[in-house]
Every structure is written in structure tokens, then in C-alpha cells.
Amino acid sequence: MGSIRDYFGNITSALGTTAKGMSVTLRHFTSEPPITVMYPHETKPVPPTYRGMHILEQEKCIDCHLCAKACPVDCIEIEAEHHGRKLEWEKFSIDYKKCIFCEFCIPPCPVDCIHMTSEYEMATDSNDDMVEDLLTWTGLRPEDQAALDGKPTAVQAKKQQESKKGGADKAAQIAAIKARLKKGS
Amino acid sequence: MNALVAFLSDLTGLEGVLPLSMAYAVCIGSLLGFITVYAMFAIWMERKVAAHMQVRYGPMETGGWHGWAQSVADALKLLFKEDIFPSQANKFLFAIAPAVVFCGVFAGFIVIPFAAGIQIASLNLGVFFLISIAAVEVIGVIMAGWASNSKYSLFGAVREAAQVVSYELPSATALIGPILIVGSFQLGDFNTYQANHGWLILHNPFMPVAALCFFISSLAGCKRAPFDLPEAESELVSGFHTEYSGMRFSFFFLEEYASMFVASVLMATLFFGGTTLPFNIGDIGNWATYAERAAAGEPSVISGIGDFLRTHLGIVVLLLKTFFFIFIQMWLRWTLPRLRVDQVMALGYKYLLPWGLVTVIGTACFEAFGWGWLPH
Numbered sequence: 001m002g003s004i005r006d007y008f009g010n011i012t013s014a015l016g017t018t019a020k021g022m023s024v025t026l027r028h029f030t031s032e033p034p035i036t037v038m039y040p041h042e043t044k045p046v047p048p049t050y051r052g053m054h055i056l057e058q059e060k061c062i063d064c065h066l067c068a069k070a071c072p073v074d075c076i077e078i079e080a081e082h083h084g085r086k087l088e089w090e091k092f093s094i095d096y097k098k099c100i101f102c103e104f105c106i107p108p109c110p111v112d113c114i115h116m117t118s119e120y121e122m123a124t125d126s127n128d129d130m131v132e133d134l135l136t137w138t139g140l141r142p143e144d145q146a147a148l149d150g151k152p153t154a155v156q157a158k159k160q161q162e163s164k165k166g167g168a169d170k171a172a173q174i175a176a177i178k179a180r181l182k183k184g185s
Numbered sequence: 186m187n188a189l190v191a192f193l194s195d196l197t198g199l200e201g202v203l204p205l206s207m208a209y210a211v212c213i214g215s216l217l218g219f220i221t222v223y224a225m226f227a228i229w230m231e232r233k234v235a236a237h238m239q240v241r242y243g244p245m246e247t248g249g250w251h252g253w254a255q256s257v258a259d260a261l262k263l264l265f266k267e268d269i270f271p272s273q274a275n276k277f278l279f280a281i282a283p284a285v286v287f288c289g290v291f292a293g294f295i296v297i298p299f300a301a302g303i304q305i306a307s308l309n310l311g312v313f314f315l316i317s318i319a320a321v322e323v324i325g326v327i328m329a330g331w332a333s334n335s336k337y338s339l340f341g342a343v344r345e346a347a348q349v350v351s352y353e354l355p356s357a358t359a360l361i362g363p364i365l366i367v368g369s370f371q372l373g374d375f376n377t378y379q380a381n382h383g384w385l386i387l388h389n390p391f392m393p394v395a396a397l398c399f400f401i402s403s404l405a406g407c408k409r410a411p412f413d414l415p416e417a418e419s420e421l422v423s424g425f426h427t428e429y430s431g432m433r434f435s436f437f438f439l440e441e442y443a444s445m446f447v448a449s450v451l452m453a454t455l456f457f458g459g460t461t462l463p464f465n466i467g468d469i470g471n472w473a474t475y476a477e478r479a480a481a482g483e484p485s486v487i488s489g490i491g492d493f494l495r496t497h498l499g500i501v502v503l504l505l506k507t508f509f510f511i512f513i514q515m516w517l518r519w520t521l522p523r524l525r526v527d528q529v530m531a532l533g534y535k536y537l538l539p540w541g542l543v544t545v546i547g548t549a550c551f552e553a554f555g556w557g558w559l560p561h
Contacts, residue, residue: 011536021520025238029516036241 046118048176051101053119054094055174056134060113063087067105067114073098076105089135096122097130115174212305216294224442225256230508231515238519266431271334274428278332283429283436286325290444292318297450298372300460300499311372312364315451316357319406322440323349326415326425329437333428341424345408345415347526351533352405352412358541359399362391362548363455376459376499384458389551395544396456398537400510403448405529408441410518412529419523449510450503457506460499469498 037044046052068076075098079091103116114134124130189211194204229244232255236243248254270276293315295305308314323345330342363385364370367378379385386392405412416424426437453459462469524532 007535018517018521022516025516025520028240029234029238032240034237034240034242038242038245 046120050118050120051103051116053096053117053122053132054105054134055115055117056092057113057115057174058089058092058135060111061087061092062111062113064110066108066110070104070108072102072104073100075099092134093131094134095131097127212295216291216305220291220294220439220443220446221260223446224439225260227442227445227511228259228438229253229256230511231518234512234515235519238516260435263431263435268431268433269428271428273334275332275334278328279428280433282325282329282332283433283440284325285328286322286440287436287443289318289321289323289325290440290447292321293447294443296372297447298376298454298459299503301373301376301496303497303500304373307371307373310370312360312370312451312455315372315447316353316360319444319447320349320353322444329429330415330425333425335428337421337423337427338425341415341417341421341427344417344526345425348405348408348412348414348529351530352402352537355398355533355537355541356402356406358538358545359395359402360451360455361541361545362395365545365548365552372454372459375454376461379458380461384456384461384463386456389548391544391547391551392456394540395548396452398541398544399456400452400513402533402537403452404514404517405533407444407448407514409445409514411521411524413518413523414526414529417523445511445514446507449507449514452510453503453506459506460503462502469495469502 063078063080063082065078068074068078075095077091077093077095079089081088081090101116105114106116122130189208190204193207193211194200197204197207229252233243233251244252244255246252247258270279296308296311296314298304298307298311326345327342330338330340330345333339363375366385366388367375369375369378375385382388386396404410408415414424415421416426418424421427426434429437460469
């Protein structure tokens, strides 16, 4: 079957290909820095069109329920009492167990008060915690939230931020989201 | 061992069997401790090497610095896991199989020459003992596969049985060359010889071939990739130890890494100078000086710190070489895909065995006639 030439050819090709493969793995081992992103310590930037958790500009909202009606999975619950033109808020909650992050709730809003952020860290210890009340949730990571302490509303924060021209926070995020939406339309 | 018995006898003032059993206990305890710590380090190292070859980090969190405590955490976890016996398993064989597997490789450690005076048993048939005791492990593997009463385990065991016939012969024939040159089976003599005459890998043109043959067949002996057919994660779940859990499973793991160590030590001692440095730099790890002093009747006398270091730095040299070969084993594992059963057989019988015999005959002729025998 196999000739002498095949026999020695097998030996040389086996040694040669092994050496080649080993040189590749050694190059990876020695000279290529790991491409891993050490996730909890560092995060990859998300694309600007990312659809993460929602953020609400409570002062602008007129309790029209259009977003809740647009929602295909009925995950938005809104409760507010009307005192003339003033609103007394009780609840604006999104059930993230149901939410499919389709962004259908964003376009219907007549006053452009609900947006989607790039926040995706939604792991919780219980099912109940998956229901987020947007009246209290600011849509920012804890470190940014700490920086925003004492600034209860988004609009106030935005105004302060515009005067300071600081780093990323809720207001800047909202501004960025709005700019993106305007560009799209 | 004898020195230890004498020391314990002096220390306690006891005679006869008591200091002997104490010496056994000390040796077994220190070896177990060494193997455990080494295996933890080797597992961590394997994960890091694997990770960096795949351009990622591997364990980074446990223990702070580069996940150094990952293996410790894993070992603790395994200790606390439930020891599950499959209901249809043969309880007795299932229970003792990990012990048989581990004993086979553990017994091999007693002849490893770490440094002059640090060798538990200086057997006259050291190499022979090492090869034959390592084969006991195979019995344990087949036991485990049979007793588990699971098709995957049995497949793994059958593959191991098929593999053992194809790697034992080449590995034994590859070792005959160095034994012919040194003229001794005693592992310590290899260190003495190589301190005086240079490393055996450079002794004659057949030695590199023999070293390569031995290294490849020792990979198969350790069930390492590309010869990990008995485990074959992608086909057989995890082969012969599929049904094992907890501590019994970790004994198979310990055994794998311990046999890697034994194979690498054998490689380093027989071909790469053992405890000595190249060109015998600093006379480090030369067993002759120790043997001469032993012959003069003062086995444990240390004449000075220089002599002490010269003898015992041999451990460091040997461990460095050993870890180099362990690294190559890991490197190969993350480079090559697994061979088929028939490919392992072909490699063993058609390639390694003939070339091993060529090295035996060539080395014998070389020893008999010197360089003049070769065409030049």
C-alpha cells in the first residue's frame, strides 16, 4: 500500500505541520495581548442605537398612555391623578420580565419624554425587582447616580449639567438620545 | 530513606520498626503534600497557558493576583461535593478504582531523584520500576470504566486498553538507549553520568530521536492531548471517569497531572541532564560528590553552605526542566486536535516502535564502535 516515500513523507509532514501549529500557538501565547474585556471591571462601549432600559422625563409627561398602548407585550403601567394641568404621579413602571426592547413605546410619545438608554445590567435577586418604577429609576449606573445625588429630576440635572459641561450623566444621555432621534427623523 | 530512618532513630531513641514506620509516614505525607500542591499549581498553569494561547486571560479573580487561588477553590469545592455511586455500578470496583489509578503514579514518585540524598528509594532498577508501576494505572482506568456500568465509561476504558499496547512498547524501547549508555537502571546514576559526560541528548545522533519517541509515547501514557482518547470530552462526556464525582473524580485529575510530572521528570533525567546544568556549570546537582562522601562514611555531613547549595540546587534545576516539559505538554495540547484510534495505533506501531528500535541498535553500535561506525 504505502511506499517508502509515503512513509518518510508522513513523518516529515507530521513534524512540519506540528511545528507550524506550535509556532502559531506560541505566537499567540507570547506576543498577542488577550482580547478579553474584563467585564465587571471594564465594559465595552455599546452602539449609539442600543436599546437598553428606559428613562422618563417626568416633568414633560402628560399621562397620555400612548406608550402603554403601543407596547406589544403590555409591560408599561401608568397611574397618575390629574389636578387641572398638574399631575400627581403614582406609578410609571415597566415590567422588564415582559419587555422585549422593541422601542415601539418611543415614537408615539407626543412630548418626547420617554427614551431608551444603554443600560443593560438588569440582573436582580427576585422577580419583583424586575419591575422598575421609572419615577425613581434614573437610568444611570451607580457611580453616575451617586454623582447625581440631590438632583431629583432629569431636567434639573440637565440644566445643571449644561452649565457645568461635565461628563456623561442622565441629562447628557437624554440629549444624546434626542440628537440621535432627530437625526433619524 | 535509610538516612531518614537513622535520623529518626537518633532523634527519638527508638529502635526497629517504629522509626521505619515513622519514616514511611514522613515520606508518604511529604509526597502527598508535594503532589497536591504541584497539581494545584499545574492545573492553574494549564488554564493560564490554555487561555493565553487562545488570546484570553483565564482565571483572574480568585485570590487576587491572576486568580492564583482558583485551584485551591476548586479543590475545596470538590471536597464538599456529594460522592455519587451509580445505582447499577459495581460498588467495590467503583470505589477502589481511583485509589488504584492514583497509587500507580504515586508509587512512581518514590524513585524520582530530586537531588543527591533526596530520593525516597534509590532502587537499582529505578527506570524499570517507574515504567512498570505506571502500567498499574491502566488497570485502575479499566476498572473504573467497567465498574461505572455506563457506555461512555466503558468506551473510555476500552480505548485506554487499546492505547496502552501502542504506547508502552515505544516508550520502553526509547528508554533502552540512555540505559545502554549509562549502564545502569538507577536514576541517580544518570545524574552522575551526565554531570561528568554531558547531557545524553547530545551523546550521539540517535538520542534526539529517542527523546522525541519517548516524549510522544509519554504523552500517550499520560492520556494527554493529542492522545486523550480515553477521556475524549467531545465524544465520551469525559471517558472512563464520566460517572465519578467529588473527591473520587479529583483523584483521577491528580493522577493525570502527577503522571505528567513523572513523565517530564523521566524526560529531564534521562535525556536532559537531570539535576545538572549544561556543561556541568557550578557542579550543581552532581551526585558524585554526595556518593563519594557517602562512601567515606559521612552520608548526611554537610561540609559547608556551598556544598549544601551545590547538592540541593539540583532540585531547582530539575523542577525547572520538569516544568519546561510540562509546558510543552500543555503547548501541544492546545495546538493539536485529537488523533483517531487507528491513527494512534499507526503512530505507535509504524512510526515510534521502529524508530525506537533504530535508536536501540544505533546506540548499541555507537557504544561498541564509537563515531567510526557511522558514515562520515
